[in-house]
Amino acid sequence: MMTKIGIxxxxxxxxxxxxxxMMGLLRNDGFSVSEGVEGCDIALINTCSFIKDAKEESIEIILEAEELKKRGDLKAIVVAGCLPQRYRSELNGTLKAVDGFLGVGDVEKIPELIKKILKGKRAKIISRTPEYLYSDTSPRISLTPPHYIYVKLSEGCSNNCSYCVIPKLRGKLRSRPIDSVVREVEMAAESRKLSEINLIGQDITNYGVDRSGNPELTTLLKRLVKLKSTPWIRLLYTHPAHYEDGLIDLVANEEVICKYLDIPFQHISDTVLKRMKRKVARKDIEVLIKKVRKAIPELSIRTTFIVGFPGETDKEFEELRNFVSDMKFERMGIFTYSREEGSPAYKFPKQVSEKVKKERFDELMRLQQDISVENNNQFLGKTIEVLIDEKREKNSPFILGRTQADAPEVDGTVYVNSKKQLRSGDFVPVKITDTLEYDLVGELYEPGK
Structure with a gap:
């Protein structure tokens, strides 16, 4: 009987x-795989441990799986990803109901691990220095809706920001060959109708530097644009220190590249940026913002900031607050600093209290909420292009979509009122009739009606 693995x-x-x-590899090896663990023999949990909240979520899910195992609803549990990679020495003793652990550099060994467990062995495969890099030949079972995909350009990171453990978890920057990325996109476009390709990595503006000594994102994009495989190509996870004029010009001039740039600035105070080891100063950030907004008038910038970084004074936070107020970013995320063991900042003096972190977080969120409302109100009465993501839910008048300014899962939603049953992946004109704090409400625009 085929072993069922729930992911x-x-x-x-x-x-x-x-x-x-991992799902693709397991399927090719004869296992039955599905999303969710109900009715499965083995639970495979791919974890995150980037910050405290992510670790807690991972542990909570593992403990829930352990309860299912105790009740006899699961035969085995496998924990993969960042959590076992980060705590490879401790987990054997603390998560005793877990049957197998797999590191981030050992994705291709998941069938081997499962087979060991099926023989009654407790198994652990965790490479100390991850070197794994998937390719266009790697089998994949998509967890996204059919009309969009994520394409990972690289693994690891060599920026070594002082608050971050990613280089320790996933190793140094390792970029895929351009040809491999292009072939992956070609094959995806041949297998389904794509509306959006999301290019991802820890820092995609540094893509290729490890291979050729120079950034290769612009070169890659020129190849992808020629494929005409999708109406939207979106750039996620860029670094302000690594922007080239050629990249900015390409985003400005190629219709297929979303007029959306995800640029985490993290702070604006020179002293904080220096402690963070961000490789940019306030002046560099201001010059970049001015340059991209001038070159791409319709641009939406998504950014993130960290409040409560060790040593952040009231004055430094006020500088950040004023900057956010002045810049009026179209999309913005805020994190309270998470003190992560193994990162240089873990040992920094003058750690900020949780109370002060929360106060600063709340203040910045209120400010951005007002900015978002102001930005959204500009769309009232206008007709804009919307990508349909989800069909109408039962008893709901709305179909869910996104604008070019909204990345999947992290940004806003457009609630589309339409008597027609629109399909996921369709691009439709929508007249905006109302606004929410972060979302838009509109109706399908039908000329002549």
């Missing part, structure tokens, strides 16, 4: 790609 994927889209590859 739970936690964390970011980069982790999701690893999950999809």
């Amino acid at each position: 739970i994927s936690l964390g970011c889209p980069r982790n999701q790609v690893d999950t999809e590859v």
Whole structure:
């Protein structure tokens, strides 16, 4: 009888790609795989441990799986990804009901691990220095809706920001060959109708530097644009220190590249940026923002900031607050600093209290909420292009979609009122009739009606 493996994927889209590859490998090896663990023999949990909240979510899901195993609803549990990679020495003793552990550099060994467990062995495969890099030949079972995909350009990171453990978890930057990325996109476009390709990595603006000594994102994009495989190509996870004029010009001039740039600035105070080891100063950030907004008038910038970084003073936070107020970013995420063991900042003096972190987080969120409302109100009465993501839910008048300014899962939603049953992946004109704090409400625009 075929062994059924249920998958739970936690964390970011980069982790999701690893999950999809593991699912493909297991299917090719004769296992039955599905999303969710109900009715399955083995639970495979691909974890995240980037920050405290992610670790807690991963542990919570593992403990839930352990309860299912105790009741006899699961035969075995496998924990993969960042959590076992980060705590490879401790987990054997603390998660005793878990049957197998797999590191981030060992994705291709998941069938081997499962087979060991099926023989009654407790197994652990965790490479100390991850070197794994998936390719266009890696089998994948997509967990995204059919009309969009995530394409991971690289693994690891060599930026070594002081608050971050990613280089320790996933190793140094390792970029895929351009030809491999292009072939993956070609094959995806041949197998289904794609509306959106999301290019991801820890820092895609640094893509290729490890291979050729120079950034190769612009070169890759020129190849992808020629494929005409999808109406939208979206750039996610860029770094402000690594922007080239050629990249900015390409985004400005190629219709297929979304007028959307995800640029985490993390802070604006020079002293904080220096402690963070962000490789940019306030002036560099201001110059970049001015340059991209001038070159791409319709641009939406998504950014993130960290509040409560060690040593952040009231004055430094006020500088950040004023900057956010002045810049009026179209999309913005805020994190309270998470003190992560193994990162340089873990040992920094003047750690900020949780109370102050929360106060600063709340203040910045309120400010951005007001900015978002102001930005959204500009669309009232206008007709805009919307990508349909989900069909109408039962008893709901709305179909869910996104604008070019909204990445999947992290940004806003357009609630589309339509008597027609629109299909996921369709691009439709929508007249905006109302606005919410972060979302838009509209109706399908039908000329002559």
